[in-house]
Amino acid sequence: MAPYWTDHWGNPSSRQHRQGLTASAAVALARRQIAEALDIDPDRLIFTSGATEANNLALLGHARTRGCGHLISVNTEHHAVLDPLAQLQREGFQVSLLQAQSNGLITPTQLEEAIRPDTRLVSVMAANNEIGVLQPLKELAEICRNRGVVFHSDAAQAFGHIPLEPDNLGLDLVSLSAHKLYGPKGIGALVIREGVQLQPLQWGGGQEAGLRAGTLPSPLIVGFAAAVQEAMADRDERHTRLGGLRDQLWNGLNDQLPAVERNGAAAPCLAHNLNITLPGMSGSRLHRSLRPHLACSSGSACSNGAPSHVLLAIGRSRADAEASLRLSLGRSTTANAVEQAIASIVEAVDAQQT
The missing domain is CATH 3.90.1150.10 (Aspartate Aminotransferase, domain 1)
Incomplete structure:
Protein backbone atom coordinates (compact mmCIF):
# COMPACT_ATOMS: atom_id res chain seq x y z
CA MET A 1 0.00 0.00 0.00
CA ALA A 2 2.85 2.38 0.83
CA PRO A 3 3.60 3.76 -2.68
CA TYR A 4 -0.06 4.74 -3.13
CA TRP A 5 0.05 6.94 -0.03
CA THR A 6 3.08 8.87 -1.30
CA ASP A 7 4.52 8.38 -4.80
CA HIS A 8 1.37 7.32 -6.69
CA TRP A 9 -1.02 9.75 -5.04
CA GLY A 10 -3.23 10.48 -8.08
CA ASN A 11 -7.01 10.32 -8.19
CA PRO A 12 -7.93 7.09 -10.03
CA SER A 13 -10.83 8.89 -11.71
CA SER A 14 -8.45 11.48 -13.24
CA ARG A 15 -7.12 9.74 -16.33
CA GLN A 16 -5.69 12.77 -18.15
CA HIS A 17 -2.31 12.68 -16.41
CA ARG A 18 0.24 10.05 -15.41
CA GLN A 19 -0.52 10.06 -11.68
CA GLY A 20 -4.20 9.47 -12.29
CA LEU A 21 -3.54 6.75 -14.84
CA THR A 22 -1.17 4.96 -12.47
CA ALA A 23 -3.75 4.99 -9.68
CA SER A 24 -6.52 3.94 -12.08
CA ALA A 25 -4.46 0.98 -13.27
CA ALA A 26 -3.79 -0.10 -9.68
CA VAL A 27 -7.50 0.03 -8.82
CA ALA A 28 -8.41 -1.93 -11.97
CA LEU A 29 -5.84 -4.61 -11.16
CA ALA A 30 -7.03 -4.86 -7.56
CA ARG A 31 -10.67 -5.13 -8.66
CA ARG A 32 -9.71 -7.96 -11.01
CA GLN A 33 -7.72 -9.79 -8.33
CA ILE A 34 -10.58 -9.67 -5.84
CA ALA A 35 -13.09 -10.68 -8.52
CA GLU A 36 -10.95 -13.68 -9.49
CA ALA A 37 -11.06 -14.91 -5.89
CA LEU A 38 -14.87 -14.75 -6.07
CA ASP A 39 -15.03 -16.13 -9.64
CA ILE A 40 -17.07 -13.16 -10.88
CA ASP A 41 -16.74 -10.45 -13.51
CA PRO A 42 -14.83 -7.44 -12.07
CA ASP A 43 -17.60 -5.07 -13.19
CA ARG A 44 -19.88 -6.62 -10.57
CA LEU A 45 -17.65 -5.47 -7.70
CA ILE A 46 -18.48 -2.07 -6.17
CA PHE A 47 -16.00 -0.70 -3.64
CA THR A 48 -17.41 0.69 -0.38
CA SER A 49 -15.98 1.82 2.95
CA GLY A 50 -16.63 -1.62 4.43
CA ALA A 51 -19.29 -4.27 4.91
CA THR A 52 -21.53 -1.90 6.87
CA GLU A 53 -21.85 0.43 3.90
CA ALA A 54 -22.18 -2.54 1.55
CA ASN A 55 -25.03 -3.91 3.66
CA ASN A 56 -26.77 -0.53 3.65
CA LEU A 57 -26.36 -0.18 -0.10
CA ALA A 58 -27.70 -3.69 -0.68
CA LEU A 59 -30.67 -3.50 1.66
CA LEU A 60 -31.77 0.12 1.37
CA GLY A 61 -30.66 0.37 -2.24
CA HIS A 62 -32.64 -2.63 -3.46
CA ALA A 63 -35.71 -2.27 -1.24
CA ARG A 64 -36.23 1.33 -2.27
CA THR A 65 -36.18 0.42 -5.96
CA ARG A 66 -39.05 -2.01 -5.40
CA GLY A 67 -41.31 0.10 -3.22
CA CYS A 68 -42.95 -1.07 -0.03
CA GLY A 69 -43.14 -4.78 0.59
CA HIS A 70 -41.88 -7.57 2.81
CA LEU A 71 -38.27 -8.23 3.87
CA ILE A 72 -36.85 -11.27 5.71
CA SER A 73 -33.74 -11.70 7.82
CA VAL A 74 -32.59 -13.50 10.99
CA ASN A 75 -32.56 -12.27 14.57
CA THR A 76 -28.86 -13.15 14.96
CA GLU A 77 -27.67 -10.88 12.14
CA HIS A 78 -25.10 -8.15 12.70
CA HIS A 79 -26.51 -4.72 13.50
CA ALA A 80 -25.18 -3.59 10.11
CA VAL A 81 -28.10 -5.60 8.70
CA LEU A 82 -30.65 -5.27 11.50
CA ASP A 83 -30.41 -1.48 11.72
CA PRO A 84 -30.91 -0.81 7.98
CA LEU A 85 -33.91 -3.14 8.13
CA ALA A 86 -35.26 -1.14 11.07
CA GLN A 87 -34.90 2.00 8.95
CA LEU A 88 -36.81 0.36 6.10
CA GLN A 89 -39.50 -0.62 8.57
CA ARG A 90 -39.84 3.07 9.49
CA GLU A 91 -40.23 3.76 5.76
CA GLY A 92 -43.21 1.42 5.53
CA PHE A 93 -41.66 -1.98 4.73
CA GLN A 94 -42.69 -5.04 6.71
CA VAL A 95 -39.81 -7.01 8.23
CA SER A 96 -39.82 -10.61 9.47
CA LEU A 97 -36.88 -11.87 11.53
CA LEU A 98 -36.51 -15.64 11.55
CA GLN A 99 -35.80 -17.16 14.98
CA ALA A 100 -32.45 -18.93 14.97
CA GLN A 101 -32.39 -22.34 16.60
CA SER A 102 -30.42 -22.88 19.80
CA ASN A 103 -27.41 -23.86 17.65
CA GLY A 104 -27.57 -20.52 15.82
CA LEU A 105 -28.74 -21.95 12.50
CA ILE A 106 -31.97 -21.52 10.56
CA THR A 107 -33.52 -24.14 8.32
CA PRO A 108 -34.63 -23.87 4.69
CA THR A 109 -38.13 -24.77 5.86
CA GLN A 110 -38.24 -21.68 8.08
CA LEU A 111 -37.45 -19.47 5.12
CA GLU A 112 -39.85 -21.29 2.80
CA GLU A 113 -42.70 -20.73 5.24
CA ALA A 114 -41.82 -17.05 5.80
CA ILE A 115 -41.77 -15.95 2.14
CA ARG A 116 -44.91 -14.13 1.02
CA PRO A 117 -46.11 -12.95 -2.40
CA ASP A 118 -44.86 -9.45 -1.55
CA THR A 119 -41.44 -10.52 -0.23
CA ARG A 120 -38.82 -8.34 -1.93
CA LEU A 121 -35.55 -9.42 -0.35
CA VAL A 122 -34.00 -11.94 2.06
CA SER A 123 -30.76 -11.28 3.96
CA VAL A 124 -28.89 -14.08 5.75
CA MET A 125 -25.25 -13.79 6.79
CA ALA A 126 -22.78 -16.42 5.62
CA ALA A 127 -20.95 -16.81 8.94
CA ASN A 128 -22.07 -15.37 12.24
CA ASN A 129 -19.60 -12.84 13.61
CA GLU A 130 -20.02 -13.97 17.23
CA ILE A 131 -20.60 -17.72 17.22
CA GLY A 132 -19.13 -18.57 13.81
CA VAL A 133 -21.94 -20.81 12.53
CA LEU A 134 -22.27 -21.18 8.75
CA GLN A 135 -25.80 -20.83 7.43
CA PRO A 136 -27.00 -23.13 4.58
CA LEU A 137 -26.69 -20.41 1.94
CA LYS A 138 -27.03 -22.57 -1.15
CA GLU A 139 -30.32 -24.10 -0.01
CA LEU A 140 -31.68 -20.74 1.11
CA ALA A 141 -30.64 -19.07 -2.15
CA GLU A 142 -32.37 -21.77 -4.20
CA ILE A 143 -35.63 -21.11 -2.36
CA CYS A 144 -35.32 -17.40 -3.07
CA ARG A 145 -34.48 -17.96 -6.72
CA ASN A 146 -37.50 -20.25 -7.16
CA ARG A 147 -39.75 -17.62 -5.59
CA GLY A 148 -38.27 -14.67 -7.50
CA VAL A 149 -36.82 -13.04 -4.36
CA VAL A 150 -33.45 -11.31 -4.25
CA PHE A 151 -31.05 -12.92 -1.77
CA HIS A 152 -28.36 -10.92 0.06
CA SER A 153 -25.64 -12.24 2.32
CA ASP A 154 -23.27 -10.41 4.64
CA ALA A 155 -20.14 -12.46 3.99
CA ALA A 156 -17.69 -10.22 5.86
CA GLN A 157 -16.74 -13.00 8.29
CA ALA A 158 -16.58 -15.71 5.63
CA PHE A 159 -14.61 -14.31 2.70
CA GLY A 160 -11.00 -15.45 2.82
CA HIS A 161 -11.73 -18.12 5.40
CA ILE A 162 -14.04 -20.53 3.55
CA PRO A 163 -14.81 -21.05 -0.16
CA LEU A 164 -17.12 -18.26 -1.30
CA GLU A 165 -18.27 -18.07 -4.90
CA PRO A 166 -21.48 -16.03 -5.15
CA ASP A 167 -22.68 -17.54 -8.41
CA ASN A 168 -22.09 -21.11 -7.27
CA LEU A 169 -24.06 -20.37 -4.10
CA GLY A 170 -26.81 -18.50 -5.94
CA LEU A 171 -26.27 -15.18 -4.16
CA ASP A 172 -27.55 -11.95 -5.68
CA LEU A 173 -25.86 -9.44 -3.37
CA VAL A 174 -22.80 -10.10 -1.20
CA SER A 175 -21.13 -7.73 1.30
CA LEU A 176 -17.39 -7.97 1.96
CA SER A 177 -14.88 -6.33 4.31
CA ALA A 178 -11.09 -6.18 3.95
CA HIS A 179 -10.15 -6.04 7.61
CA LYS A 180 -11.76 -9.39 8.37
CA LEU A 181 -9.03 -11.08 6.30
CA TYR A 182 -6.04 -9.00 7.45
CA GLY A 183 -6.63 -6.16 4.99
CA PRO A 184 -6.87 -2.46 5.88
CA LYS A 185 -9.81 -1.00 7.77
CA GLY A 186 -12.06 1.36 5.83
CA ILE A 187 -12.52 -0.61 2.61
CA GLY A 188 -15.00 -3.26 1.53
CA ALA A 189 -17.16 -4.15 -1.43
CA LEU A 190 -20.59 -5.18 -2.61
CA VAL A 191 -20.96 -7.92 -5.22
CA ILE A 192 -24.02 -7.38 -7.42
CA ARG A 193 -25.57 -9.95 -9.72
CA GLU A 194 -26.30 -8.62 -13.18
CA GLY A 195 -29.88 -7.39 -13.38
CA VAL A 196 -30.32 -6.59 -9.68
CA GLN A 197 -31.45 -2.99 -9.36
CA LEU A 198 -30.06 -0.69 -6.67
CA GLN A 199 -30.67 2.93 -5.76
CA PRO A 200 -27.50 4.73 -4.61
CA LEU A 201 -27.28 6.08 -1.07
CA GLN A 202 -25.13 9.06 -2.04
CA TRP A 203 -24.63 11.10 -5.18
CA GLY A 204 -21.66 12.99 -6.51
CA GLY A 205 -19.10 12.17 -9.17
CA GLY A 206 -20.73 9.01 -10.48
CA GLN A 207 -17.94 6.67 -9.39
CA GLU A 208 -18.50 2.91 -9.10
CA ALA A 209 -21.11 2.66 -11.86
CA GLY A 210 -23.01 5.54 -10.27
CA LEU A 211 -23.75 3.49 -7.16
CA ARG A 212 -21.11 4.85 -4.79
CA ALA A 213 -19.97 8.42 -5.41
CA GLY A 214 -16.67 9.61 -3.97
CA THR A 215 -12.95 9.46 -4.69
CA LEU A 216 -11.70 5.89 -4.53
CA PRO A 217 -9.02 5.26 -1.85
CA SER A 218 -6.32 3.65 -4.00
CA PRO A 219 -4.05 2.53 -1.12
CA LEU A 220 -6.91 0.79 0.69
CA ILE A 221 -8.11 -0.93 -2.47
CA VAL A 222 -4.59 -2.14 -3.26
CA GLY A 223 -4.28 -3.41 0.31
CA PHE A 224 -7.63 -5.17 0.08
CA ALA A 225 -6.54 -7.05 -3.03
CA ALA A 226 -3.17 -8.00 -1.51
CA ALA A 227 -4.91 -9.36 1.59
CA VAL A 228 -7.33 -11.37 -0.56
CA GLN A 229 -4.46 -12.93 -2.51
CA GLU A 230 -2.66 -13.91 0.69
CA ALA A 231 -5.87 -15.28 2.18
CA MET A 232 -6.57 -17.42 -0.87
CA ALA A 233 -2.99 -18.73 -0.93
CA ASP A 234 -3.14 -20.22 2.58
Whole structure:
Protein backbone atom coordinates (compact mmCIF):
# COMPACT_ATOMS: atom_id res chain seq x y z
CA MET A 1 0.00 0.00 0.00
CA ALA A 2 2.85 2.38 0.83
CA PRO A 3 3.60 3.76 -2.68
CA TYR A 4 -0.06 4.74 -3.13
CA TRP A 5 0.05 6.94 -0.03
CA THR A 6 3.08 8.87 -1.30
CA ASP A 7 4.52 8.38 -4.80
CA HIS A 8 1.37 7.32 -6.69
CA TRP A 9 -1.02 9.75 -5.04
CA GLY A 10 -3.23 10.48 -8.08
CA ASN A 11 -7.01 10.32 -8.19
CA PRO A 12 -7.93 7.09 -10.03
CA SER A 13 -10.83 8.89 -11.71
CA SER A 14 -8.45 11.48 -13.24
CA ARG A 15 -7.12 9.74 -16.33
CA GLN A 16 -5.69 12.77 -18.15
CA HIS A 17 -2.31 12.68 -16.41
CA ARG A 18 0.24 10.05 -15.41
CA GLN A 19 -0.52 10.06 -11.68
CA GLY A 20 -4.20 9.47 -12.29
CA LEU A 21 -3.54 6.75 -14.84
CA THR A 22 -1.17 4.96 -12.47
CA ALA A 23 -3.75 4.99 -9.68
CA SER A 24 -6.52 3.94 -12.08
CA ALA A 25 -4.46 0.98 -13.27
CA ALA A 26 -3.79 -0.10 -9.68
CA VAL A 27 -7.50 0.03 -8.82
CA ALA A 28 -8.41 -1.93 -11.97
CA LEU A 29 -5.84 -4.61 -11.16
CA ALA A 30 -7.03 -4.86 -7.56
CA ARG A 31 -10.67 -5.13 -8.66
CA ARG A 32 -9.71 -7.96 -11.01
CA GLN A 33 -7.72 -9.79 -8.33
CA ILE A 34 -10.58 -9.67 -5.84
CA ALA A 35 -13.09 -10.68 -8.52
CA GLU A 36 -10.95 -13.68 -9.49
CA ALA A 37 -11.06 -14.91 -5.89
CA LEU A 38 -14.87 -14.75 -6.07
CA ASP A 39 -15.03 -16.13 -9.64
CA ILE A 40 -17.07 -13.16 -10.88
CA ASP A 41 -16.74 -10.45 -13.51
CA PRO A 42 -14.83 -7.44 -12.07
CA ASP A 43 -17.60 -5.07 -13.19
CA ARG A 44 -19.88 -6.62 -10.57
CA LEU A 45 -17.65 -5.47 -7.70
CA ILE A 46 -18.48 -2.07 -6.17
CA PHE A 47 -16.00 -0.70 -3.64
CA THR A 48 -17.41 0.69 -0.38
CA SER A 49 -15.98 1.82 2.95
CA GLY A 50 -16.63 -1.62 4.43
CA ALA A 51 -19.29 -4.27 4.91
CA THR A 52 -21.53 -1.90 6.87
CA GLU A 53 -21.85 0.43 3.90
CA ALA A 54 -22.18 -2.54 1.55
CA ASN A 55 -25.03 -3.91 3.66
CA ASN A 56 -26.77 -0.53 3.65
CA LEU A 57 -26.36 -0.18 -0.10
CA ALA A 58 -27.70 -3.69 -0.68
CA LEU A 59 -30.67 -3.50 1.66
CA LEU A 60 -31.77 0.12 1.37
CA GLY A 61 -30.66 0.37 -2.24
CA HIS A 62 -32.64 -2.63 -3.46
CA ALA A 63 -35.71 -2.27 -1.24
CA ARG A 64 -36.23 1.33 -2.27
CA THR A 65 -36.18 0.42 -5.96
CA ARG A 66 -39.05 -2.01 -5.40
CA GLY A 67 -41.31 0.10 -3.22
CA CYS A 68 -42.95 -1.07 -0.03
CA GLY A 69 -43.14 -4.78 0.59
CA HIS A 70 -41.88 -7.57 2.81
CA LEU A 71 -38.27 -8.23 3.87
CA ILE A 72 -36.85 -11.27 5.71
CA SER A 73 -33.74 -11.70 7.82
CA VAL A 74 -32.59 -13.50 10.99
CA ASN A 75 -32.56 -12.27 14.57
CA THR A 76 -28.86 -13.15 14.96
CA GLU A 77 -27.67 -10.88 12.14
CA HIS A 78 -25.10 -8.15 12.70
CA HIS A 79 -26.51 -4.72 13.50
CA ALA A 80 -25.18 -3.59 10.11
CA VAL A 81 -28.10 -5.60 8.70
CA LEU A 82 -30.65 -5.27 11.50
CA ASP A 83 -30.41 -1.48 11.72
CA PRO A 84 -30.91 -0.81 7.98
CA LEU A 85 -33.91 -3.14 8.13
CA ALA A 86 -35.26 -1.14 11.07
CA GLN A 87 -34.90 2.00 8.95
CA LEU A 88 -36.81 0.36 6.10
CA GLN A 89 -39.50 -0.62 8.57
CA ARG A 90 -39.84 3.07 9.49
CA GLU A 91 -40.23 3.76 5.76
CA GLY A 92 -43.21 1.42 5.53
CA PHE A 93 -41.66 -1.98 4.73
CA GLN A 94 -42.69 -5.04 6.71
CA VAL A 95 -39.81 -7.01 8.23
CA SER A 96 -39.82 -10.61 9.47
CA LEU A 97 -36.88 -11.87 11.53
CA LEU A 98 -36.51 -15.64 11.55
CA GLN A 99 -35.80 -17.16 14.98
CA ALA A 100 -32.45 -18.93 14.97
CA GLN A 101 -32.39 -22.34 16.60
CA SER A 102 -30.42 -22.88 19.80
CA ASN A 103 -27.41 -23.86 17.65
CA GLY A 104 -27.57 -20.52 15.82
CA LEU A 105 -28.74 -21.95 12.50
CA ILE A 106 -31.97 -21.52 10.56
CA THR A 107 -33.52 -24.14 8.32
CA PRO A 108 -34.63 -23.87 4.69
CA THR A 109 -38.13 -24.77 5.86
CA GLN A 110 -38.24 -21.68 8.08
CA LEU A 111 -37.45 -19.47 5.12
CA GLU A 112 -39.85 -21.29 2.80
CA GLU A 113 -42.70 -20.73 5.24
CA ALA A 114 -41.82 -17.05 5.80
CA ILE A 115 -41.77 -15.95 2.14
CA ARG A 116 -44.91 -14.13 1.02
CA PRO A 117 -46.11 -12.95 -2.40
CA ASP A 118 -44.86 -9.45 -1.55
CA THR A 119 -41.44 -10.52 -0.23
CA ARG A 120 -38.82 -8.34 -1.93
CA LEU A 121 -35.55 -9.42 -0.35
CA VAL A 122 -34.00 -11.94 2.06
CA SER A 123 -30.76 -11.28 3.96
CA VAL A 124 -28.89 -14.08 5.75
CA MET A 125 -25.25 -13.79 6.79
CA ALA A 126 -22.78 -16.42 5.62
CA ALA A 127 -20.95 -16.81 8.94
CA ASN A 128 -22.07 -15.37 12.24
CA ASN A 129 -19.60 -12.84 13.61
CA GLU A 130 -20.02 -13.97 17.23
CA ILE A 131 -20.60 -17.72 17.22
CA GLY A 132 -19.13 -18.57 13.81
CA VAL A 133 -21.94 -20.81 12.53
CA LEU A 134 -22.27 -21.18 8.75
CA GLN A 135 -25.80 -20.83 7.43
CA PRO A 136 -27.00 -23.13 4.58
CA LEU A 137 -26.69 -20.41 1.94
CA LYS A 138 -27.03 -22.57 -1.15
CA GLU A 139 -30.32 -24.10 -0.01
CA LEU A 140 -31.68 -20.74 1.11
CA ALA A 141 -30.64 -19.07 -2.15
CA GLU A 142 -32.37 -21.77 -4.20
CA ILE A 143 -35.63 -21.11 -2.36
CA CYS A 144 -35.32 -17.40 -3.07
CA ARG A 145 -34.48 -17.96 -6.72
CA ASN A 146 -37.50 -20.25 -7.16
CA ARG A 147 -39.75 -17.62 -5.59
CA GLY A 148 -38.27 -14.67 -7.50
CA VAL A 149 -36.82 -13.04 -4.36
CA VAL A 150 -33.45 -11.31 -4.25
CA PHE A 151 -31.05 -12.92 -1.77
CA HIS A 152 -28.36 -10.92 0.06
CA SER A 153 -25.64 -12.24 2.32
CA ASP A 154 -23.27 -10.41 4.64
CA ALA A 155 -20.14 -12.46 3.99
CA ALA A 156 -17.69 -10.22 5.86
CA GLN A 157 -16.74 -13.00 8.29
CA ALA A 158 -16.58 -15.71 5.63
CA PHE A 159 -14.61 -14.31 2.70
CA GLY A 160 -11.00 -15.45 2.82
CA HIS A 161 -11.73 -18.12 5.40
CA ILE A 162 -14.04 -20.53 3.55
CA PRO A 163 -14.81 -21.05 -0.16
CA LEU A 164 -17.12 -18.26 -1.30
CA GLU A 165 -18.27 -18.07 -4.90
CA PRO A 166 -21.48 -16.03 -5.15
CA ASP A 167 -22.68 -17.54 -8.41
CA ASN A 168 -22.09 -21.11 -7.27
CA LEU A 169 -24.06 -20.37 -4.10
CA GLY A 170 -26.81 -18.50 -5.94
CA LEU A 171 -26.27 -15.18 -4.16
CA ASP A 172 -27.55 -11.95 -5.68
CA LEU A 173 -25.86 -9.44 -3.37
CA VAL A 174 -22.80 -10.10 -1.20
CA SER A 175 -21.13 -7.73 1.30
CA LEU A 176 -17.39 -7.97 1.96
CA SER A 177 -14.88 -6.33 4.31
CA ALA A 178 -11.09 -6.18 3.95
CA HIS A 179 -10.15 -6.04 7.61
CA LYS A 180 -11.76 -9.39 8.37
CA LEU A 181 -9.03 -11.08 6.30
CA TYR A 182 -6.04 -9.00 7.45
CA GLY A 183 -6.63 -6.16 4.99
CA PRO A 184 -6.87 -2.46 5.88
CA LYS A 185 -9.81 -1.00 7.77
CA GLY A 186 -12.06 1.36 5.83
CA ILE A 187 -12.52 -0.61 2.61
CA GLY A 188 -15.00 -3.26 1.53
CA ALA A 189 -17.16 -4.15 -1.43
CA LEU A 190 -20.59 -5.18 -2.61
CA VAL A 191 -20.96 -7.92 -5.22
CA ILE A 192 -24.02 -7.38 -7.42
CA ARG A 193 -25.57 -9.95 -9.72
CA GLU A 194 -26.30 -8.62 -13.18
CA GLY A 195 -29.88 -7.39 -13.38
CA VAL A 196 -30.32 -6.59 -9.68
CA GLN A 197 -31.45 -2.99 -9.36
CA LEU A 198 -30.06 -0.69 -6.67
CA GLN A 199 -30.67 2.93 -5.76
CA PRO A 200 -27.50 4.73 -4.61
CA LEU A 201 -27.28 6.08 -1.07
CA GLN A 202 -25.13 9.06 -2.04
CA TRP A 203 -24.63 11.10 -5.18
CA GLY A 204 -21.66 12.99 -6.51
CA GLY A 205 -19.10 12.17 -9.17
CA GLY A 206 -20.73 9.01 -10.48
CA GLN A 207 -17.94 6.67 -9.39
CA GLU A 208 -18.50 2.91 -9.10
CA ALA A 209 -21.11 2.66 -11.86
CA GLY A 210 -23.01 5.54 -10.27
CA LEU A 211 -23.75 3.49 -7.16
CA ARG A 212 -21.11 4.85 -4.79
CA ALA A 213 -19.97 8.42 -5.41
CA GLY A 214 -16.67 9.61 -3.97
CA THR A 215 -12.95 9.46 -4.69
CA LEU A 216 -11.70 5.89 -4.53
CA PRO A 217 -9.02 5.26 -1.85
CA SER A 218 -6.32 3.65 -4.00
CA PRO A 219 -4.05 2.53 -1.12
CA LEU A 220 -6.91 0.79 0.69
CA ILE A 221 -8.11 -0.93 -2.47
CA VAL A 222 -4.59 -2.14 -3.26
CA GLY A 223 -4.28 -3.41 0.31
CA PHE A 224 -7.63 -5.17 0.08
CA ALA A 225 -6.54 -7.05 -3.03
CA ALA A 226 -3.17 -8.00 -1.51
CA ALA A 227 -4.91 -9.36 1.59
CA VAL A 228 -7.33 -11.37 -0.56
CA GLN A 229 -4.46 -12.93 -2.51
CA GLU A 230 -2.66 -13.91 0.69
CA ALA A 231 -5.87 -15.28 2.18
CA MET A 232 -6.57 -17.42 -0.87
CA ALA A 233 -2.99 -18.73 -0.93
CA ASP A 234 -3.14 -20.22 2.58
CA ARG A 235 -6.89 -20.55 3.13
CA ASP A 236 -7.12 -24.35 3.20
CA GLU A 237 -3.95 -24.85 5.24
CA ARG A 238 -5.00 -22.11 7.66
CA HIS A 239 -8.47 -23.63 8.02
CA THR A 240 -6.99 -26.99 9.00
CA ARG A 241 -4.40 -25.53 11.36
CA LEU A 242 -6.77 -23.15 13.12
CA GLY A 243 -9.44 -25.82 13.40
CA GLY A 244 -6.93 -27.96 15.27
CA LEU A 245 -5.98 -25.09 17.58
CA ARG A 246 -9.65 -24.24 18.17
CA ASP A 247 -10.29 -27.88 19.15
CA GLN A 248 -7.26 -27.75 21.44
CA LEU A 249 -8.70 -24.63 23.09
CA TRP A 250 -12.17 -26.13 23.52
CA ASN A 251 -10.93 -29.52 24.77
CA GLY A 252 -8.55 -27.89 27.24
CA LEU A 253 -11.26 -25.67 28.66
CA ASN A 254 -13.78 -28.51 28.74
CA ASP A 255 -11.33 -30.76 30.61
CA GLN A 256 -10.56 -28.22 33.32
CA LEU A 257 -13.92 -26.45 33.48
CA PRO A 258 -16.63 -29.14 33.15
CA ALA A 259 -19.41 -26.55 33.43
CA VAL A 260 -18.27 -24.65 30.32
CA GLU A 261 -20.79 -24.61 27.47
CA ARG A 262 -20.25 -23.96 23.78
CA ASN A 263 -22.40 -21.47 21.92
CA GLY A 264 -23.46 -22.29 18.38
CA ALA A 265 -23.14 -25.43 16.33
CA ALA A 266 -19.73 -27.11 16.41
CA ALA A 267 -20.26 -27.71 12.69
CA PRO A 268 -20.68 -26.16 10.23
CA CYS A 269 -18.62 -23.39 11.81
CA LEU A 270 -15.64 -21.15 11.11
CA ALA A 271 -12.39 -22.84 12.11
CA HIS A 272 -11.03 -19.81 13.94
CA ASN A 273 -14.02 -19.05 16.18
CA LEU A 274 -14.98 -20.34 19.63
CA ASN A 275 -17.75 -18.83 21.75
CA ILE A 276 -18.24 -20.19 25.27
CA THR A 277 -20.42 -19.54 28.30
CA LEU A 278 -19.24 -20.03 31.89
CA PRO A 279 -22.53 -20.37 33.81
CA GLY A 280 -22.66 -18.82 37.25
CA MET A 281 -19.73 -16.49 36.65
CA SER A 282 -19.90 -12.72 37.01
CA GLY A 283 -19.32 -11.47 33.48
CA SER A 284 -17.85 -8.14 34.55
CA ARG A 285 -15.40 -9.76 36.99
CA LEU A 286 -14.47 -12.40 34.42
CA HIS A 287 -13.64 -9.89 31.73
CA ARG A 288 -11.85 -7.59 34.15
CA SER A 289 -9.56 -10.37 35.34
CA LEU A 290 -8.83 -11.56 31.78
CA ARG A 291 -8.11 -8.12 30.34
CA PRO A 292 -4.37 -8.09 31.20
CA HIS A 293 -3.86 -11.53 29.65
CA LEU A 294 -6.30 -12.08 26.82
CA ALA A 295 -8.00 -10.02 24.12
CA CYS A 296 -11.57 -11.33 24.19
CA SER A 297 -15.14 -10.06 24.29
CA SER A 298 -18.64 -11.18 25.16
CA GLY A 299 -20.17 -9.90 21.93
CA SER A 300 -19.45 -7.97 18.78
CA ALA A 301 -17.22 -4.89 18.71
CA CYS A 302 -20.37 -2.83 18.07
CA SER A 303 -22.17 -3.94 21.22
CA ASN A 304 -20.55 -1.32 23.49
CA GLY A 305 -20.57 -3.72 26.41
CA ALA A 306 -24.25 -4.63 26.17
CA PRO A 307 -25.17 -8.33 26.41
CA SER A 308 -24.85 -10.06 23.05
CA HIS A 309 -28.12 -9.99 21.12
CA VAL A 310 -26.91 -13.13 19.32
CA LEU A 311 -26.55 -15.10 22.54
CA LEU A 312 -29.88 -13.81 23.82
CA ALA A 313 -31.50 -14.82 20.53
CA ILE A 314 -30.30 -18.42 20.82
CA GLY A 315 -31.69 -18.71 24.35
CA ARG A 316 -28.97 -17.56 26.71
CA SER A 317 -30.06 -15.58 29.75
CA ARG A 318 -28.73 -12.08 30.22
CA ALA A 319 -26.41 -13.31 32.98
CA ASP A 320 -25.08 -16.16 30.84
CA ALA A 321 -24.63 -13.86 27.85
CA GLU A 322 -22.52 -11.54 30.02
CA ALA A 323 -20.51 -14.53 31.29
CA SER A 324 -19.57 -15.57 27.76
CA LEU A 325 -16.33 -15.23 25.85
CA ARG A 326 -15.89 -14.83 22.11
CA LEU A 327 -12.43 -16.18 21.28
CA SER A 328 -10.75 -15.89 17.90
CA LEU A 329 -7.63 -17.54 16.49
CA GLY A 330 -5.51 -16.26 13.64
CA ARG A 331 -2.33 -16.60 11.62
CA SER A 332 -0.11 -15.71 14.59
CA THR A 333 -1.84 -18.05 17.07
CA THR A 334 0.35 -20.90 18.35
CA ALA A 335 -0.33 -23.98 20.43
CA ASN A 336 1.57 -22.32 23.26
CA ALA A 337 -0.69 -19.26 23.05
CA VAL A 338 -3.73 -21.55 23.26
CA GLU A 339 -2.36 -23.16 26.41
CA GLN A 340 -1.75 -19.73 27.92
CA ALA A 341 -5.33 -18.73 27.09
CA ILE A 342 -6.68 -21.88 28.74
CA ALA A 343 -4.61 -21.22 31.85
CA SER A 344 -5.75 -17.58 32.04
CA ILE A 345 -9.44 -18.48 31.73
CA VAL A 346 -9.20 -21.32 34.25
CA GLU A 347 -7.39 -19.02 36.70
CA ALA A 348 -10.05 -16.31 36.28
CA VAL A 349 -12.84 -18.83 36.95
CA ASP A 350 -11.05 -20.33 39.96
CA ALA A 351 -10.57 -16.85 41.42
CA GLN A 352 -14.35 -16.30 41.42
CA GLN A 353 -15.03 -19.67 43.02
CA THR A 354 -12.66 -19.25 45.95
